[in-house]
Amino acid sequence: MANLLEVRDLSKRFTSPGGPFKKARSMHAVNGVSFDLPKGRVIGVVGESGCGKSTLARLILRLIEPSGGAVLFEGEDLLAKPPAQMRALRADMQMVFQDPYSAIDPRYTVARAVIEPFEVQGRKPEASVDEEVATLLEMVGLNPGLASSFPHQISGGQKQRVGIARALALRPSLLVLDEPTASLDVSVQAQIIGLLETLRDELGLTYLFISHDLSLVKYFCDEILVMYLGRVVEALPDTDAPARHPYTKTLMDSTFEPDPKKRRLIAPLEGEVPSPFDLPPGCAFAERCPHATDICRTDTPALAANGGHAVACHHPI
């Protein structure tokens, strides 16, 4: 299967300038991330807040400029493209955002919001605007009668459907889904996930799915990248693969099962994700890791593959 997207050693460093009363600080929001996304696959990126998963999504679409690395979309290096070409390419790669409330202009009607991508690209839909709006709304399971509604008149789940319709307007091949259900109720989350599955099958879409919810990622995705403080610490080739990185193990153990008969005494990991500013050398997880030894505090482990299952750990489980 051809790779739709190849990400090579992608990095983003944010720096805050120093001043008379504060030191200059820098953080590696995304640090040396590489992966391949074959056509038609769904890769999930999972991690806790601050691990760089949303930054990664934005870097791939070049919504923010990377500090280093490469993003190849259908073999073309996106980072070498001048802005006009980049904009044209984005028609083929779209994003669905976490918060449908802020992703849609409150003064736009649903129809205008859904058709806006055509305006941005200076294109006209093949059918008439009204027909195109109706097609797109039906595609995401909305009544075309909603076309003249404003965002405040529709529910959160409907708004997220509008967000998806907008992303689909230009018939992209890649959708980057940044926590598309995090602000929705579970019953609506399940609707949206069901819709995304149907769309993938019908339109042959490829997804990069960003989420903090491991059970959702396990349900929805083919492969899983686990991020911790800007790095991919483990790449699970399938959703049943056992965790080899202690952090992935912790994440799996912290995820509750919805079954009272499967109660287990979780031994929660102590501590929390440390500040990403000015990280000490070595493995970022060493401070919280029960298996950490001296080498973990001096050498950063590389992501080493072992038959498709890559893990960045000196002492994998």
Added chain:
Amino acid sequence: MLQVRDLGVAFGPIQPLSGVSFSIERGETLGIVGESGSGKSLTAMSVMGLLPLQGGRITDGSIAFDGMELTTLPENAYRKLRGGRIGLITQNPMTSLDPLKKIGIQVDAVAILHLNMTAKQARSRTVEILGTLRIPEPALICDRYPHQMSGGMKQRIVIAMALAADPDVLIADEPTTALDVTVQAQIIRLLDDLVKERDLALVLITHDMSVVAQTCDKVVVMYAGRAIEHGPVEAIFDAPQHPYTQALIGCIPRGLDGDTKLEGIPGTVPTVQNYPDGCPFHPRCTRAQDICSTTDPAFVVHEQSAAACHFAGAA
């Protein structure tokens, strides 16, 4: 310890809550679960006697705490209970703490107010409680400000404040929703230990069925301002009787048996102005008949649990 019977709440002409009943004993954890707008938090506010602050009032039913009727309790007596024998943990620890005061002073105040302790006694009690909550270096933490602490640590401080007056009942309103999963596991474990060690009655309000499955003894499922099913946690998960409970359990993604496709529940939770007549769930229910849109279903008892549905039973 705490018994709520047929509770109804109104804000002016709007009735966002009606017919909510549950009871809880010491050493028990009761889960109140539902989607947003189902009335979970309103139930907590009613028990805490905080409705008048928001312009609401209790119109029906009773709330009995240790033999005391709370719905008719005068405000000055309520003040002694609130934060004293009944503790509250809110969703967002950032809003429960005063950003301008040191942690220690905020926790001390509870024991000074409710247990008539001196400042010195209160401080040693604070340090002790922070220690039992596994907060490292509790004596030093007392001199910190909230902004110097992480989200999980702040939530522990809020729990410490709730514990400082030695409560009998603890109401935790979405205590882990704002936290990361690894921190959520820590806090849930901590609450679980507290129930056992201190013989507390814990009312855990959450939207997360997985949290309920892992921690609660009993469950109340709420929908559109009503309790629609209640029972022991095993019964609710093994043999849910109400179609909403069944659908809600079906909405949880399970990584391991990924063959069953998530369908979701069609439609959305009605807003309080649009509560339907009859059973509040009937517009979204696959089993709805004519009677569902006209007549309020009564609770049908099935073994240890009960569901408010005309067609209660396993699907």
